[in-house]
């Protein structure tokens with residue numbers, strides 16, 4: 655491969671403490687599957703080095719890159735512009751080179767929405783979402799923008815929950831309310847879609863989300879953003895109550911699908927990407 659071609663077809667992942675990142679295998683599987691002579695490389699970047707890393711990526715002709723925390727917020731002033739939802743969410747996980755500009759997008763929420771739409775159309779639905787952190791902001795804005803009926807944000811920390819609800823109400827013009835999470839939460843009977851957007855369950859298959867399981871009804875769709883392990887306790891409990899469930903791997907794969915689309919213009923094969931991700935996570 656000529657070096658100029660290599661340089662102009664490079665995308666990356668700027669992360670801190672994410673050595674062995676399984677998404678590298680997933681994105682590179684998409685490139686191989688479609689015969690694209692591209693590379694996706696993971697680079698450890700400390701917070702103090704972010705500005706230089708972004709300048710370097712631009713100078714070297716990177717077509718884009720992903721970012722993990724804490725870079726998702728810190729990168730914003732270093733970019734030339736933001737997509738609509740990234741601006742509402744206040745975080746960028748995917749940078750795309752458009753002409754000479756580096757534009758910040760947020761594909762986390764878009765990835766979640768894409769997997770949700772495979773099982774349920776959120777338009778006109780009542781959503782209950784646990785959490786108000788980075789993933790929750792992305793999910794709520796993106797799901798909200800398709801036109802939901804109502805979003806209840808259930809969060810332990812009142813100030814963080816209030817900030818998200820204010821964004822949803824005043825910037826995204828959505829019908830949203832805050833529930834300060836104390837004890838087991840009982841879902842309202844008219845709930846259609848339940849989303850865990852907290853980190854409860856990450857790397858702990860038995861971690862329990864404070865939810866009154868008797869309020870889970872079989873007509874509800876229950877989704878989890880946690881991807882490791884994919885079958886969280888919440889999803890197992892929901893399956894036992896007859897609900898349809900959605901794991902966090904689908905969101906992770908779909909944010910990768912959208913990133914590859916943004917960078918290359920090719921719509922990649924999601925199944926090939928999911929297989930590579932599961933293999934890299936030793937789930938196969």
Ligand code: NDP
Pocket residue numbers: 723762765784785786787788789790809810811812814815851852853854856879880881902903905906907909
């Ligand atoms: P943040 O640290 O920004 O937010 C964490 C959220 O979880 C907060 O709302 C916090 O509540 C809540 N929380 C954590 N522990 C508890 C607890 N014991 N009880 C009640 N609430 C709790 O994290 P992120 O939003 O960045 O990430 C959340 C999860 O999303 C992670 O597991 C991450 O791996 C996953 N994720 C998945 C993606 C995917 O593609 N599948 C993409 C991005 C993230 P409080 O505000 O009260 O502290």
